[in-house]
Amino acid sequence: MSWCAVGVARRTRRSFAASPLLQCRRLAAGEQTHGDLLDLCRRRNFLLGGQTTPPSVLGGGHGLGPLGAQMKRNLLQKWWEATALRRDQVLPIDSLCHRPGTSDPPSPRPTIRTAPKSWLDRNTTREELEKMADLRQDLLHGALYNYLPCLELLNRKLPFGIAEVGRCFRPITDFAQVPSRFSVADHHDDAGRKISIIRYDFPWGEEPIERISSMDDSALTQVHHGPINSLQGRDGRKSVVPHAVWLSSDVERGLLAYLSDAMQVMESPAPQDQRRTVLKIHPLLTPVKVAVDMGRGRAAELRLVCTRFQVCEGLCGELRGCGISVWPGYLETLQTRMEQLYTKYDEMGVLFTALVSDATLESGLIQLRSRDTTIKDTMHVSKLSAFLTQHMTAADNL
Known part of the structure; x- marks a missing residue:
């Protein structure tokens, strides 16, 4: 081509x-x-x-x-x-x-x-x-x-x-x-x-x-x-x-x-991992902007909670409606450690990981982890689509 x-x-x-x-x-x-x-x-x-x-x-x-x-x-x-x-x-x-x-x-x-x-x-x-x-x-x-x-x-x-x-x-x-x-x-x-x-x-x-x-x-x-x-x-x-x-x-x-150009090998924040491979693809080119997943909660049956599943499903639909590509990680049934999950998304070039947890059901707050900085911020679920849209617009003006 x-x-x-x-x-x-x-x-x-x-x-x-x-x-x-x-x-x-x-x-x-x-x-x-x-x-x-x-x-x-x-x-x-x-x-x-x-x-x-x-x-x-x-x-x-x-x-x-x-x-x-x-x-x-x-x-x-x-x-x-x-x-x-x-x-x-x-x-x-x-x-x-x-x-x-x-x-x-x-x-x-x-x-x-x-x-x-x-x-x-x-x-x-x-x-x-x-x-x-x-x-x-x-x-x-x-x-x-x-x-x-x-x-x-x-x-x-x-x-x-x-x-x-x-x-x-x-x-x-x-x-x-x-x-x-x-x-x-x-x-x-x-x-x-x-x-x-x-x-x-x-x-x-x-x-x-x-x-x-x-x-x-x-x-x-x-x-x-x-x-x-x-x-x-x-x-x-x-x-x-x-x-x-x-x-x-x-x-x-x-x-x-x-x-x-985007591939970087960096020191991993986890002590047991020697290095961390990240695809820092430009925000406008990366195939997946955000992965929506469920945090690891108090019980092993966390993924079976219907309400959380519905929150993830609704969040994905809202983001796709705004033209933001989403990876539905909440559909995965295999339990993995959070650091392994982050490693997977980093290697996929996913910009952000949004975690739906118990706090989301209680107060509407989600945890948003950045691929480039690994910083985890907390924001209300209703503000996520506006935040990502603003991030994409800023990246387009670079």
Whole structure:
């Protein structure tokens, strides 16, 4: 899965804001191995499948589990808001995954000529194989091909952008074993165009995350073979065929970068535990904002108390109604120590843990534990949704 933003720019030098992935901060203070990160992702269901290794993860051998799928959705949503919804003259599109027929203009970039192995393992018809032959490797062709409708929609005024999120099919690249955090290197593609590749330092080495390419007007003229005048837009008083700036990101690798960035190994407050692993994911990206659980009370039959169960159920419904993702921990029947429960939620990246106890039934007070500080505060149950909404709003303004 990739996202793409193509900016059709004037023929002058312009400065572009740093991309969303490049703006993320590295939170981890200590070193980590790829085994620590990938084992945590598998154990807490960010990734699905068996044994996780860098080649199997980057090669598409693992799907996303419930937490990984929700975090990916959050990441795409924030990118879409920042790129398409909060900017003028950035138009969203949803192009085809393959070139629709021989009547279309030739692509300026080669398309992949082999189908994924998982597709060939099943009984595939000749017709399906022919459709697989022209699967896109990137989103650039779709953006350039839909340039004319976007130009007409904006009354041929330059500059403007085209944004898209979609799945691409490309070969697996080799690993680069050069340690650093973020690095940017300039290269030239097969067409001689200068591209900047942004890499992120994973525990196993550097991997490409984003690429930015500056292209002249040939990017459009190679796709559209009609009159050159039809490609011209208005740049002030001049009519020109614009240049293009293409930014493309790999969503799955971006997701791994955020998880690697968020992983911290800290001293545990419990004497018997040597260390505590926490995923300090950004509040807007973390898949679960709050876990609702029941405190350990006076008797073993605490979870069987119908009133407490109803309070937890009602609290979860209220929070979901406010758009806050909730983990219903109160449904778990296996008794665990509170520190083990906190360890589980910390490794899941859960921001807060709300505990419903005897005091909740008597006075409406709940205990709210923070993932980042481990501080436990007490507040009235009626104020929880407002507190979390305010916390999310503040995080969005950072």
